[in-house]
Amino acid sequence: MAPVSLAVLVGLSLLVKRRRLHRSCWNGVPGLLSPANFLEEEGNQGLVAAVFGILFSSLCVLILDKDPLPLVAHSSQSTREYWKILALLYYPAFYYPLLACATVGHRISYLVGCLLSWCHCVVHVWQKVDCPQSPKIYRYYSMLSYIPIILCLVLLSLWYPALLIRSFTGQEETLSKEVMKIHGVTLDLQPAPLFLCFQIPLKLVLSITMAVIAVYQVALLLLVAVVPTIQIVRAGMTKDVVVLLVQFGLVPSESPAVPGDMEKELNTVKYYLWSLEVCYICSLVLCCLLTCAMLLRTLVMHRNNLKALYQGAVLDVFYKAHILRPSRQAIVCWMSFAAFQTAFACLGLLIQQVIFFICSVGFTFFVIIPLQSGTNMYLFKIIQNMWPFWLTLVVAVIVQNLAAHYQFLEQHSLQKELxxxxxxxxxTYLLFPINVLVGVLAGVWRMVISGLYNAVHFCQLDISLLNRGVETFDPGYHAYCHYLKIEVSQSHPVMKAFCLMLLQLTRPEGPPGLQASNVEEGIQLMQPKKVPLSRTRFKQSRARWWLAYTLLNNPSLTACRKTALSDPTANGTQLSACKP
Amino acid sequence: MAPVSLAVLVGLSLLVKRRRLHRSCWNGVPGLLSPANFLEEEGNQGLVAAVFGILFSSLCVLILDKDPLPLVAHSSQSTREYWKILALLYYPAFYYPLLACATVGHRISYLVGCLLSWCHCVVHVWQKVDCPQSPKIYRYYSMLSYIPIILCLVLLSLWYPALLIRSFTGQEETLSKEVMKIHGVTLDLQPAPLFLCFQIPLKLVLSITMAVIAVYQVALLLLVAVVPTIQIVRAGMTKDVVVLLVQFGLVPSESPAVPGDMEKELNTVKYYLWSLEVCYICSLVLCCLLTCAMLLRTLVMHRNNLKALYQGAVLDVFYKAHILRPSRQAIVCWMSFAAFQTAFACLGLLIQQVIFFICSVGFTFFVIIPLQSGTNMYLFKIIQNMWPFWLTLVVAVIVQNLAAHYQFLEQHSLQKELxxxxxxxxxTYLLFPINVLVGVLAGVWRMVISGLYNAVHFCQLDISLLNRGVETFDPGYHAYCHYLKIEVSQSHPVMKAFCLMLLQLTRPEGPPGLQASNVEEGIQLMQPKKVPLSRTRFKQSRARWWLAYTLLNNPSLTACRKTALSDPTANGTQLSACKP
Known part of the structure; x- marks a missing residue:
């Protein structure tokens, strides 16, 4: 019954949505609707992020689903591949009206958006309440994987009414809001307290939101694919299997392997399985936290990079000089940036999980369990046998350091000499063989640290995993560099402030105070210094700006300025003007 | 019999060598003999490299040997560890006289060096001719691993006689030879044709030689540990084993598994084993070639780095500014640099072999063998099933590129605009889901390329495997940076030329032509330009130098110079001098 009702519901909601799609398409706006103005700052960043979140979660569900399209129930194995590819294009078109309703900027479109998002939301919640379990991987997996979709839809169902209400009450605030936005962009050139005011580009907000949803979806998949299986195996563990494990030497046993007398070994096996489960969950939690921390770090680094590029300090960001201008490659990279960030977060989480799980299992079974039970002391035995070797290496390193400090370095008043x-x-000659062995350890450390660093920073596109000479061969960093080019060249805050001033000059009916505040913004934007803006400097800058403004409006005053008087050529002009 | 004669021989040669060590120690030189002047350029780089080669090869033999010290035959398991540690210090002391004889610079010491190296050489060759086989790993392994030692000893046995002969015939050439050496150092600031004249620091020669020997030893070990085993397994393959393999599904078989009728399957298994062997050897050869190429690249990069640092361009070499001055850390890193390079070459080869072997086996068993035999078509089946998917991704990428080029980019005369x-x-919105899948592929590529890059460049210490912000956390790169500091601060060619001039001033009985040529060297060293030295510039510089030289020797002429005449203060003095 559930599948039938589902199919009917989906078909019905689809019809409704289709009709609404047409309506919003023809809603007085000629041509196609823009989904979102990715390059311009808007107030609706949350809304766009929510729709992209729905889209990405649908993609995640789609990849593992057997019936990719709601239109085609029970597709066969051979045609499923084609339906899935079609679905990759169908879902963006399906959710398109949810996004387009906001960009029209009309009350009716907001109303349509409201109804549409409520409808979507109710259908999805109903589906999941009606039938919370599914046979896929784990019975609650389907429900859990739909949580981001439902949350995003709830956000949309609240956002559209808010937009609608605001369109009735606050029509007049539009202009001042726009100016406030420019304030937000402008103030980011000021120091730390205003950090949260910084307007992050929409593309970056999208990519980070998508990456977080990706982390959720991948972690969920990793969790439900493994943990329930381990639990089932643990619960179903019998003494026959334990005998086999004991015979293979995987489980320690004092008594000979007799199936009847294996109570203790059975408990040991269960304890081992429980340890595996704990390791798996711990490493998964660690991976998720690390990935989220790295994504936050991306935001901070991106802000610094944007600030540096806005101020023209290209070499602070890139290793070589770049021209910040759109190009074919830059546009392609800009288009796929958010998708790359999402995909890299997924892969990074997977890689980290594999590495951390292996490390934690190794640590548990070679250090913790031996310390607890006194069996499997392989690692401790190796360390015990090799202690003279380790001691030799440590002594050699210490001796070299001490000798270098006290014997080979002569300290004069200011500088050191050999x-x-x-x-x-x-x-140097005598310690060469020992230093080779120290070098082997250093090499192992080099391998470990570079592997760990690359695994942890895999999800960060703003860091190249390759050496600085060849860093653009890294596809992630390459995409990020080109993305930055487009962002900086197309949405520089000074350019935006200038455009707004032009817009206001063509619309002189605006309140006169606004122009003054905009002009004041210009002062702050034009200061490329990184030093914190002190009160005096601010006043000085404002005074200078007013002076320039006055001089522009009264050009005759220019000749009387102090610098003009002391300037030799101006002097000459003045003198020659005085002479007759 | 062989072990007994060996022990006697080694004991005898040891006694002889010991006596000679004492003799050369008291040979008129007070205190300890220096093994080699690592920071000063000498003619005997080959000799020092040969002794270090012997030392390193002994270390390699030592690690796998059961009797580490020739003094102690048949050590027990428990004490072997201690003997090995003692041997780490014993061997450098044992080969010390071979090196020290060259630094004394006296005829008798050369004679002692001759006798000593001949003695060593004869003992080793006799040992290996007498008993070429050993039960260790592979019967010829012991002999093959001794080849570098014997080659180095042969080099020494030829070098010492050459030194002795030269000391009789060419005593007078010493001074001119020294000047020639400085010439060699000096000319390296000139461009490419003189590349081979460049005097590479002794430490670097050592480290590269050691690394090449390390590659030989590790490759030999990898070869003899695996290939003979595979050959034995292949020769001893029986039909019973083939039945097992067929039952496990590892070998394809049309007929049911009957032990009597397995001729074809037996051949298949033998062919598979032969393929494994070929893969192993091919990947090993590839690894060795790659490692050697990277070591050569290290030499080239090191030369460029040294040139840049000699000219003061610190930021061309390091990412951040460094002070090129000795410090405790720098001395420790300098001491262990050659050892680190050797150890990293060993580890790098191992890592590369693992990676390339897995890749080549995968390629052989999933691509080549299926193409040959038509079985195991897993990879081709996956590609066949997924071709619409791949096609979609390729089409999406092409569409985005075309659209970016023809639709989204407006080309004005000079610059492009969005x-x-x-x-x-x-x-951007519609292609988001497809771009996520493209991003997954890009992520896999990022993983593969960073892994491969790090594996291939593992043996290069002049490249950091970490990102440019944290590159000094890489122990190899850290050691290299500090090594460079000591090399540059302690053996700058200008400083050396200056020191030589000072030495010649205190020793005025030298031929007068030499001073002039040294002074001329100074001109070239002082030119920090990278442009090829043109004939005119050279003449101009020489003229300037002669002018400075003349003025220094005739200070009274300074006042009559053109610049002195046009200088206002000098003018005033001259005027005031003229007035009375």
Whole structure:
């Protein structure tokens, strides 16, 4: 019954949505509707992010689903591939009206948006309440994977009414709101307290939101694919299997392997399985936290990079000089940036989970369990057998450091100089074999640290995983560099402030105070210094700006300025003007 | 019999060597002998490299040997560890006289060096001719691993006689030879044709030689540990084992598994084993070639880095500004640099072998063998099933590129500008799900390329495997940076030329032509330009230098110079001098 009702519901909601799609399409706006103005700052960043979240979650559900399209129930194995590809294009078109309703900026479109989002929301919630379990992977997986979709739809169902209400009450605030927005962009050139005011580009908001949803979806999949299985295996563990494990030497046992007398070994096996489960969950939690921390770091680094590029400091961001201008590659990278960020977050989480799980299992079974039970002491035995070797290495390193400090380095008042060269050469020669062994350890450390660093920073596109000479061969960093080019060249705050001033000059009926405040904004934008703006400097800048403004409006005053008087050429003009 | 004669021989040679060590120690030189002047350029780089080669090869033999010290035959398991640690210090001391004889610079020491190296050489060759086989790993392994030692000893046995002969015939050439050396150092600031004249620091020669020997030793070990085993398994393959393999599904078989009728399957298994062997050897050869190429690249990069640092361009080499001055850390890193390079070459080869072997086996068993035999078509089946998916991704990427080029980019005369923004936003939104899948592929590529890059460049210490912000956390790169500091601060060619001039001033009985040529060297060193030295510039510089030289020797002429005449203060003095 549930599938039938589902199919009917989906078909019905689809019809409704289709009709509404047409209505909003023809809603007095000629041509196609823009989904979102990705390059311009808007107040509706949350709304756009929510629709993209729905889209990405649908993609996640789609990949594992057997019936990718709601139109085609029970597709066959051979045609499913084609339906899935079609679905990749169908879903964006399906959710398109949810986004387009907001960009029209008309009361009716907001109303349509309201109804549409409520309708979507009710259908999805109903589906999941009606039939919370599904046979896919884990019975609650389907429900849990739909949570981001439902949350995003709830956000939309609240956002559209808010837009509608605001369109009735606050029509007049539009202009001042726009100015406030410019304030937001402008103030980010000021220091830390205004950090939260910083307007992050819409594309970046999208990519980070998508990445967080991706982390949720991948972590959920990793969790439900493994943990219930381990639990089932643990619950179903029998003494026959334990005998096998004991015979393979995987489980320690004092008594000979007799199936009847295996109570203790059975408990050990269950304890091992429980440890595996704990390791898996711990490493998964660690991965999620690390990935989210790295995504936050991306935001901070992106803000610094944007600030540096706005101020023209290209070499602070890139290793080589770049021209910040749109190009074919830059546009393609800009288009796919959010998608790349999402995909990299997924992959990064997977890689981290594999590495951390192996490490935690190794740590548990070679350190913690041996310490608890006194069995499987392989690692401790190796350390015990090799302690003279480790001691030799440590002593050699310490001796070299001490000798370098007290024997080979002569400290004058300000600078250090090499001394006792003959002894230095002798020590270098004699310790060469031991240093090779130290070098092997350093090499292992190099391998471990570079692997860990790359795994942890995999989801960060603003960091290249390659050496600085070849860093643009990294596809992620390459995409990020080009993305930055488009963002900086197309939405520089000074350019925006200038455009707004032009808009206001063509519309002189605006309140006169606004123009003054805009002009004041200009002062702050034009200061490329990184030093915190002190009160005096601010006043000084304002005074200078007013002066320039006055001089522009009264050009005759220019000749009387102090600098003009002291300038030799101006002097000459003045003198020649005085002479006759 | 062989072990007994060996022990006697080694004991005898040891006694002889010991006596000679004492003799050379008291040979008129007070205190300890320096093994080699690592920071000063010498003619005997090959000799030092040969002794270090012997030392490193002994270390390699030592690690796998059961009797680490020749003094202690048949050590027990428990004490072997201690003997090995002792051997780490014993071998450098044992080969010390071979090196020290060259630095004394006296005829008798050369003679002692001759006898000593001949003695060592004869003992080793005799050992290996007498008993070429050993039960260790592979019967010829011991002999093959001794080849570098014997080659180095042969080099020494030829080098010492050459030194001895030269000391009789060419005593007078010493001074001119020294000047020639400085010439060599000096000329490296000139461009490419003189590349081979460049005097590479002794430490770097050592580290590269050691790394090449390390590659040989590790490759040999990898080869003899695996290939003979595979050959034995292949030769001993029986039909019973083939039945097992067929039952496990590892070998394809049309007929049911009957042990009597397995001729074809037996051949298949043998062919598979042969393929494994070929893969292993091919990947090993590839690894060795790659590692050697990277070591050569290290030499080239090191030369460029040294040139840049000699000219003061610190930021061309390091990402951040460094002070090129000795410090405790710098001395420790300098001491262990050659050892680190050796160890990293070993580890790098191992890592590369693992990666390339897995890749080549995958390629062979999933691509080549299926193409040959038509079985195991897993990969081709996956590609066949997924071709609509791949096609979609390729089409999406092409469409985005074409659209970016022809639709979204407006080309003015000089610069490009973004256009058709609404269509750009719509395409960006609609292609988001497909771009996520493209992003997954890009992420896989990022993983593969960073892994491969790090594996291939593992043996290069002059490249950091970490991102440019944290690159000094890489222990290899950290050691290299500090090594460079010591090299540059302690052996700058200008400083050396200056020191030589000072030495010649205190020793005025030298031929007068030499001073002039040294002074001329100074001109070239002082030119920090990278442009090829043109003939005119050279003449101009020489003229200037002669002028400075003349003025220094005739200070009274300074007042009559053109610049002195036009200088206002000098003018005043001259005027005031003229007035009375």
């Amino acid at each position: 001394t006792n060269r003959r002894a230095l050469y002798i020590v | 256009t058709n923004r609404r269509a750009l936003y719509i395409v």
